[in-house]
Amino acid sequence: MIRKANVVWKGDGRTGAGTMTTQSGVLSNSPYGFKTRFESEPGTNPEELIAAAHAGCFSMALAFGLQAAGFTAEEIRTEAAVTLEPEGEGFKISRSALTLRARIPAIDEAKFLEFARGAEKNCPVSKVLNAEITLDAKLE
Template identity: 80%
Template sequence: MIRKANAVWTGAGKDGAGKLTSPSGVLAETPYGFKSRFEEGPGTNPEELIAAAHAGCFSMALAFGLQAAGFTAEEIRTEAAVSLEAEGQGFRITRSALTLNAKIPGIDDAKFREIAEGAEKNCPVSKLLNAEITLDATLEG
């Protein structure tokens, strides 16, 4: 399975602009640039997209892990906070902090944490990222 997306950039680094497009149409010439990446300008940025991919991948991995253990989540809410830090002349993604809040009927906290930690280690996006990944998991009653 291969998934694709395209980026088109015009102009210089700080003053230029880019557009991201994916075959699914979710990204359709979605703007990104210096202001959306390093300031608070309109558009998206690669780190936001990585955070969305990580949160989505982890949530799905958790759902499958729960299913394999005989549980079904009422709700899984995951936030991924991706950190971009200066490194030498450039930047590096150093961390993806996952915050999980889940409602799962019939599960105890120990089993919940075991399955959540397995999902964090085994989701394909976690395996891809060469950064510190943390998980703060809360089982809601």
């Protein structure tokens, strides 16, 4: 399986601007640039998309792990907070902090944490990130 996204960038790094388009069309010429990445201008940025990908991947990996053991979540809510920080002449993504809140009938805390940790380590996005990954998981 191959998934694609395309970017068109015009101009320099600070004053230039770009658009992102995904194969599915969910993003279609979505604007991004210095102000959407480092300030608060509306639009997207690579870190936000990585956070969404990590939260989505993790949640689905957890759901599959639970399903294999006979559990079905009523709700899995995951936030991924991606940290971008200076490194040398550029920047690096140093961390993705996952916050999980879930309602899963008939599961105990220890089993829940086992599945959550497994999803944290084994979702494909976790595997591709060269960053510290943390998990704060709680049953509700």
